[in-house]
Amino acid sequence: MPLQVQQLNKHYHTVTAVNNLSFEVNQGEIFALLGPNGAGKSSLVKMLVGFTHADSGCIKLIDGSQSYSQIPAHLLGYLPEDRGLYPEKTLKQNLQFFSSLHGVSNNDFNKRCEYWLDKFSLSSRINDPLKSLSKGNQQKVQLISAILHEPKWVILDEPFSGLDPINQELVVEFLAQLKQQGMTVILSAHQMAMVEKLADRVLLLNQGQSVLYGDLTNILTTQQARVIKVQFAEPLDELAVNELKDKYSVEQIKAQQLQITLLEEQSLNTLLPSLLVLGDIVELKNQAQSLHSLYLNAVSEHNKKLKQGAQL
């Protein structure tokens, strides 16, 4: 396992940014860090790249026979939260500067620069000052600057931010291509539709804690089995529905239709008798879940648990 994070903690004064976090990133995968604003994603990324240090816990990266306590600069391509290129310099000068820091030869630089600028439809702007580009196009140049040296590990903090849907799709292709070339990609993002297309595995953070973690396809399939849509023959009695709401997470979609999300400790077997009391069932089926709705549910459940814990 090339990257292992164990029981990591990071505090800023009274704020716990990362709370007892453990996870692993497999070589060659696209690993998505998700979570609401302030969940701790950037704090975690800064520790992974060695910009800040954990208060406790450990990070272990294995590369061949070497072991590191962060992702070392020579293996890393990094798109930081605070973007930092030189606005007065041309696209080529910016890209050349970052490549030279990593010792990329002129020949390799020219080939890769031409290739990626073409991919992002920026070839005609190569000699323009960066500041003359739109914000989104500047972001694309910054993405290219992070990978021109073809690092083994790529960490991208919000690569989709500020991009229109067409350019978001281009970044999806860009990331898929990095994976194809054998790079391991860790990205933080708020665009669940993009993450769903791309990510092999995800870690959803809320208030510094892990809320969902694992293989994305498995998570979506498991969750689909937990969300049940039930169609009744007759409109439902309000009091009876409220009683069901005391025991289950229930959303009344129409007068004759409910959607129930089962918690981990609940099952369809125990739910069924409570449903039959409500009336005749016409149809009962699993509801496909998007990562977006899964994210909202998981964060909301976690916030409820934290609130209940605080009240005890």
Ligand SMILES: Nc1ncnc2c1ncn2[C@@H]1O[C@H](COP(=O)(O)OP(=O)(O)OP(=O)(O)O)[C@@H](O)[C@H]1O
């Ligand atoms: N340098 C700092 N000093 C004090 N508090 C900080 C610092 N950096 C982060 N925090 C706090 O740590 C928590 C986690 O912040 P972080 O930036 O890691 O979240 P995030 O998930 O990256 O958020 P976003 O999606 O908005 O970028 C927040 O409460 C934030 O205010």
